[in-house]
Amino acid sequence: MSRRNLLRGAAVGAGAVALPSLLTACSSGPGGDPKTIRMGSNSSDPVPKKAFADAFAAYEKQSTAGRKIKVNTVDHNTFQENINRYLQGKPDDVFMWFAGYRMQFFAKKGLLLDISDLWKNYQGFSQALKDQSTGEDGKQYFTPYYYYPWAVFHRKSLFAQHGYTAPKTLDEYIALAKQMQKDKLVPIAFCDKDGWPAMGTFDYINMRTNGYDFHKSLMAGKEAWTDKRVKDVFDTWRSLLPYCQPAANGRTWQEAATSLQQRKTGMAVFGMPHPGQQFPKAEQGDIDFFPFPEINPEHGQDAVEAPIDGFLLAKKSKTLKNKKTLESAKDLLTYLATPKAEDVYLAGDPNNVAVNSGASTSTYSDLQKKAVELVSGAKQISQFLDRDTRPDFASTVMIPAIQSFINNPKDVDGLVNGIERQKKTIFATEG
C-alpha cells in the first residue's frame, strides 16, 4: 500500500510539475538577494535581445549599490499567450509589456504595482505618454521605453523617379494612387494573412474621419459599431480597396513589404519595423513615409498610431514583497526612464525610436528623426487596435471581421451588425 501511495504521490507530483505554464516554472527560487532584480523578457528575437542585454549591462555598471539583473527570456508569442497565467502565478519582479488598454486591463485586475511615485520624478515624457501609462484609476503603472509609429511608407527613389509628392488629403492620396496605376504600379501594398496588419488602416481611417476620442470610446466598447460613423469608415475603406493589392488575406506582411522593396507597389500602411526588416541594409536609406492623409479637416492629421513598449512591476512577485527588492526594482525603472538608458538600447536596435524627449538623436537615421518629429507633433497617440481594446474582442471578433470585409467589402451593414452583436456579449462579461 505504501508503494501505491508513493506512486500516487509521484503521479500527482508529475502533474503539478507539468501543469503550470512554462513561464512560472522558470522563475521559481528563494526570495534571496534583494539586490538581484528578476526581469521577465519577451524579447526573444536576436536584435532586441542583444540590445536589451546592453542596456541592462549599462545599468549594472552604473549601479553604485551593486544591483544585478537576472533576465528570464521567453519566446515573444509564448510570453504573450501566457501573460494571464504568468501575472497570476510566480511572475518576475519587472516585466516587459505594452502600453494602453493591454496594460490597463491587468492594472484593473490588480496584477500590477502602482508606480505613480516614480512618475513624479520622471522627466522628458509627454502628456500623451503619461496617458498611455495611466490606468483607469488615474494611477501610473507603466514605464515607457520605445515606440514605433505607423504611417504610409514608400521608397524615396521611386517617388523621385515618377515625380510623386506626398499627399496631404484623401483626395490627393487617391489621385496619387490613380497616377501610380497609370504608371503600371500597384498603388498600395496590402496584406492581412496574419490577421492584424489591416487593423492599422482601420485605425487611421477611423481617427481621421471621426477623431481620436471617438476611436478610443469605440475601442472601449462604449459606441455602437452600427453607428453611421463606423459605416462611414468602412465605406471610405472600400473606396480605397481598388487601389490596394488584391487578395490581401493570402499575403503576409513580409510579402507585402517585399513588394514595396521590389518597386512593384508604391506605398503601404505599416509600422516602422516592417519595411525596416524587409529592406536590405544598403537600401535602408531609401525608406520614407508620410503621415496618413487627412479625411475630415476637423481632425486633420492630429492622431498618430505609435505602439509603445516598456516595463512594469508585477504585483504577485514574491520577491517584490521584500522592501529592499522593491527598492531595487524601482531603482531599475528610474534608470530605464532616463534618456541615457534608451540611447544604449537604440544603438543596438535602430528600428524603433526613444520615448524620452531628452534621448540623443545624433545617431538616428533620417527616418528615425522624421519619426520623432511625427510623434512629438501628434496631439494624440493611439496604440493599435489590438492594444487599444480588449484582447478577446480584438482577436476573436475583429480579425475575422476585417478579413471578411476584405473578401466582401459590399456588405457593410451585415458586417457591423455582426461585430456589434458579438461586442455586446464580450463586453458584458466582467471577469
Next chain:
Amino acid sequence: MSLTSARRAKRRGPRRFTRRDLVVLGVLLGIPILLDIAIVWGPTLASVVLSFTSWDGIGSIHWVGTQNYTNLFTNYPPFWPAVRHNLMWLGFLGLIATPFGLLLAVLIDRGVRFSRFYQSTIYMPVVLSLAIVGFIAQLIFSRDQGVLNAVLGNKDNPTDWLGDPNLNIWMILIAAAWRHTGYVMILYLAGLKAVDPTLKEAAAIDGANDRQTFFRVVFPTLRPVNVIVGVITVIESLRAFDIVYAVNHGRNGLEVLSVLVTDNIIGEASRIGFGSAIAVVLLAVSMGFVVTYLVQEIRGEKNR
C-alpha cells in the same frame, strides 16, 4: 505442461488472489487509472463545468448557464464554417484520400515495376509533421511567390490559392491528403501481405476475375485493417489543427473546431468559458464516433 495446469488450478475462483497478486494488480491497474483520471478525465470534466461560466482566467468564476452555447450557435460567425470544414475534412479523407491509399496499396502489392520506389516515395510525406506540410503548402500555393502560380504562368491575375476563402480549404485538404494517403497505403500494404495467398488461388480456380477476387475475397479479409484505417481517418479529421494553424492561424476560410478552441482559450483572449463550450461540442462529436465504433466492435465480438 504440469506447471501451467498447476497454476490454472490455483487460479480458479475470484477470491484466490494472493496478497502479492493484489498488490501487483493494484499497482499495474491503479497507476494507469490514476493517470487517466488526473490527465484525461479531470481536465475533460473541468472543461464541461467551465463551459457554463464566463471565466476569463483571472479572478472569480461566474455562472452563466447555457449562455455560451446559445452564443456559440447563434452569434459566433466562425462556428458553423468550422463544423462544416471538419465534416469536409472527414468526407475528403474518407471518400477520396483513403480509397486512393488503398488503390495504391493494391497496385504496389501486385508488384508493378519499381514498386519499392513508389512505396517509399508515397510514404515519405508521412514522416513530416502536418505543420511542416503546411509550410510546404505555402511555398507551393502562395499567390505572389508560390511555385504553382509560377508554373501556371498567369502573371496578370494569379489565383490566390490560400487567401480565397472558397478555395483555400481544398488546397489544404489536398496537402493533408498528400500525407494521409501514404499513411493509409502503408497500413493496407501490411494488411495485404497478410492475406493468405491460397484464398486468391482458390478464387482464381473458381473462375473469379481480378476485380471479383479483390472485392469478394481479399477486401473482406482486410476487415481489421479497415477498422483501423477508419478510426485513423476520423481522428485525423477531428484533430485537424496544425496545418491550418501554420498557414493562416485557421482564419479566413480555414476555420476548424480545434482552432476556435485554442483561439479563445490560449492566448490573451482567455475566454475560457466560451472556449470550453466549443471544446465540449468537439468532445460530443468525437464521443459520437467513439461510441458508434465501440458498439460496432462489441457487437462484432458477440457475432463471432
